[in-house]
Amino acid sequence: MRFLAWLILAVLVIYVVRKKMTAAMRPPPPASPEQARRSVEGEAMISCAHCGIYIPASEALAGPHDQLYCSPEHRALHVSS
Numbered sequence: 034m035r036f037l038a039w040l041i042l043a044v045l046v047i048y049v050v051r052k053k054m055t056a057a058m059r060p061p062p063p064a065s066p067e068q069a070r071r072s073v074e075g076e077a078m079i080s081c082a083h084c085g086i087y088i089p090a091s092e093a094l095a096g097p098h099d100q101l102y103c104s105p106e107h108r109a110l111h112v113s114s
Contacts, residue, residue: 083107 077090082100084107093101094108102108 081107083111 078087079101081103088103096108
């Protein structure tokens, strides 16, 4: 009988510890709906005027005639032709 009580206590302790560990590893929920919506939104994508590949707008390089490029090489190739 004493062994059974210790066994039940050990299983209960293991259950509580595992539950706390999984809760600690879960990311916290967003503070507000506005913050949740902002985290889902992405960045605008643009296509390179030379090769047509899509890249984030923050990584694009400006060229003549308001055209955008994915790399300095493509900008130079397009300007020289």
